[in-house]
Amino acid sequence: MAIKSPTPAFALIDCNSFYASCERVFRPDLSHTPIVVLSNNDGCVIARSADAKPHIKMGEPYYQIRDKLRQHGIVPFSSNYALYGDMSQRVMSVIESMVPALEVYSIDEAFAELTGMTEPLEPLGRRIRAQVLRSTGIPVGVGIAGTKTLAKLANHGAKKWQAQLGGVLDVRAPHRREKLLKACDVSEVWGIGRKMTAHLAGMDIRTAWQLSQADPWMLRKHFSVVIEKTARELAGTPCLELDEPDVPKQEICCSRMFGQRLLTLPPIKEAVATYMMRASEKLRAQQSLCKKIQVSIRTGMFNPEEAKYANGVVIDLPYPTDDVRLLTKMAVDALDQLFRPGFRYSKAEVLLLNLCQRGEYTGDLFAESQPAEATKVMTVLDQINQRWGRGTLRAASVPTNPEWGMRREMMSRSYTTRLDQLWTVGRI
Template structure:
């Protein structure tokens, strides 16, 4: 019996950050939107109707006039909202297909091998996600992951004709898409690679699919060789397994303003450690070392520059936010220097291990069972009532150093006091 040819789908949210903002602001359904980076620095996301006017990465302070001119609404990044909406979208997809690889916050590959009625399933996924979350998605279906990416791109580019779903498992449809897609739109082909391919006469995705894979491998890399083979219909990339636990966990932020005193920096480090310890417990790991770093701004020629970090050994492997915070905050006394304007702090959890993966001697101290229970209760409360509901005493409520997010929307799905309210007249 011959092996079944694999079939993949790529489900990708349309203008995800902007779509999340629109879900809870129906008045912005036809208004162009941009989302800004930390401290309202530059544009990191654009709705489709904002793309003709605003480039990705443009500094906010330079484009305020263009935003007003074209009626574009700017939002500060609201990662709590985006993360929660992503989890809702992915859980819906996982319930409808046999296997899923979450590729990024707004896209996932699905294995549809052996399933019939692919077009109908694509439309069903799209309708279900839109109905349950309000997020529009595009669905591309093909025999390889690279072709599924291309099909998804076509579904979005020609949405009025495709309805947001494109199935190119048919060779005739696949070839039409390949002929009518610039090689720069192929997954893994960047601007520099496009220039090299142009020089070889490879202009379209079809040109790349027909190119000799071994020549591409010798001239460029095995990645481009696999890309060409995938475009030709040979699957080289399988659905990835879930990522193993991270070996390091980092949390760092730019301050909303320059800090010159030690106390607010300690508050910031305690806040970052609270978040890092949540990630640590989420993957059921323990930490043996902590690294703490602080630095000034590095690009203002009028400011004195300073950066330093220190590694602290913990008394035993732990995921207790209290012990981790105590170690990190205490380390600041060793690296803080008066007279500098600090712009950023970072905490990093090192030498991570799973419980039972490390060997202690008979007299070594280990994390008390009571601490493990306390952390479990802390996480349960924060999951139920929202992140930051319960925290260590050194983490402030509304710190002066917090990131500038003057245009941030409410956390509609993660904070009880931000839930929609209905007024009855």
Template sequence: MPSDQVFALIDCNSFYASCERVFRPDLAKTPIVVLSNNDGCVIARSYDAKPYVKMGEPYFQAKEKLRRHGIVAFSSNYALYGDMSERVMSLIEAMVPASEVYSIDECFADLTGVTGDLTQLGRDIRAKVLRCTGIPVGVGIARTKTLSKLANHTAKRLQQVTGGVVDITRPFERDWVLRNTEVKEVWGIGRRMTVHLESMGIKTAMDLAKADPRMLRDKFSVVVEKTARELAGTPCLELDEPDPPKQEICCSRMFGKRLTELTPIKQAVATYAGRAAEKLRAQGSVCKRIRVSIRTGMFNPNELHHAKGALVELPYPTNDTLLLTRAATEAVERIFEAGYRYSKAEVLLLDLRQPGEFTDDLFAASQPAASDRLMSILDQINGRYGRGTVRAGSVPRTPEWGMRREMMSQSFTTRIDQLWKVSSR
């Protein structure tokens, strides 16, 4: 790897909360939290909400505190967040030589060989993303991926001074950041590791950068060794190659309420099978087996506990939503038992292959060409007009068992009936 390697980490600020603010400018100065599935607990906080609410705090416990401090809560709107993420990442990709999406709200960029002022490039990226999407981002630039993470953390921590962009490719700036950052803030150093390192006198990122890499490897792992080397300026991590196709695909959800009847559970399983089939086609695979399971809540001592699953062998390798849905719902009929209050279902696609990799005999059945054409059209329509526009007949649009999301914002960018309305007044 060349010694002049340069990485940038572009990270969206309080991403879920920022997405909500894009279409609610009246909340620009209002603290915001976003809740997990079924409005369970806090999973995202705007910067001004962090002093009052802990990450992971149950909503029912925090509700009064939120009201007292004027904090607005939103149910998670994954359709909105996913679409806004794609917009942000496509803008960044067009401005850098190469990029790697690391998570829904951050990506690495390879700036090796880019001439000119890198800080200004970071400002240009930041300005364009904000102008085109309304999402604020921080940019950290450094010689390694781990250092770029640290630079990004500094850019956000000292935003009033840095303007949201920090370049530590030069030793003086790099060393300042290392000396002034606690070791717990280093990428990949968790809470337990922090305790071990601090007991050894390694309290800052600079301490870790100066530690003996071989000692760290012997005492901890090669991952910690690479982290220390990266902090010292030696690149050990490159931009990742595209992930290989998954060997299993799972879709599971908690129901919005306990279900005691077969019909709504079959509807839920049909929905999950359809979503799993979409993922299967997206990676160009087919599957030969499917496992369906349902269970009750396992932590309430006042409820009967029950969990059961069934494995289904499909007639041929397939990615056909209709066939997978039929197989999954028939499996539910076999494993459902009356008298229980079910809380969750799971659909797991197994024995995945690329088309043509299965070696059945010459006369074995295969997926009809008509099914391939139908699934292609289905994906095109749903890709253009939103997931669920065309779906299996057994899947309702607004199911009673759906996730409880009582404070969800509109899907401003993915549903035509929920577009942002602008008044002429």
């Protein structure tokens, strides 16, 4: 007798207004105050709390909305990516401990595999939501369905009707799925952008329900297999599985705009050394070695009154390496041939190329290789920085508070990643 396989079940757990929620965890006095978070150099709005959304649009330049923020009592924060990344890891660790398998989709959301779990799934979703809030202070929404696309849409519904649903929506039952699909515009479906929404509207497909009922083969013929799979998933047929853990990257880039225009070479060298420090951390984290690097610098490209210049160079390394000392020296030395006086430089970039895992490359018999001592030094470097915080041990050419650093005048403290900025509680 054939054994019936378990019915597929997925959950999409998504943090509510994640960047703003991270700020509120350590500022409970702002729990009922609207918040926006700004991009690098305090450029434009990249995140908004729910109560800020009616007043501020995503992407609005900060310099244009300062008066509006004051008018509505909205508090702006500079982006604090170290805090957000650490809080994300904490959230994902809590979720991972409660589900059989997890696919971290982005910094603030993850798909969970729930197929075959014996306990009722909606109460499980509520337990996940409560445990994440209790352990991290971050509110999340949970959407549960038989496919990943439906789970994503269910999560959208869980947030949209949070007052009625309590932040959890299970649409595995056909009548619940139909009700959700009829209530959602097709533009709210995962992967359906503006152009596709317009194309589908031309075919009189305006709701998620209409898309789920459309002929999949017709959709494939007119659009792509991706839209076909989306429609099948909305109809309840699983086409997407949990992704495997990411394979090691083949390139690693670190690029930043300077907080101010730079006219001389020494601060640019400091910036490149700083970026190489971060890139090499990522390189060692995925246990790769680098065979080539590319270094480039440029001026601002949009001010018609500024002279424009951009240049870069690719450098072959003497052997595959993850040694930040060698990588930094080669990158910084390359700036001597790239720099041209008389320009106002706005950005530098380092790119690690031709990456390979240890043991994957074969040099000739007499080829030089990274010394064992260098590998030991890098191991100790990473262990110290992991224990005591990034930048505790660093190259001498990397400054702590450079004048050229990103403008982040409203950045919160690094509450979870720096010992000298731990959250403190005093007596009233």
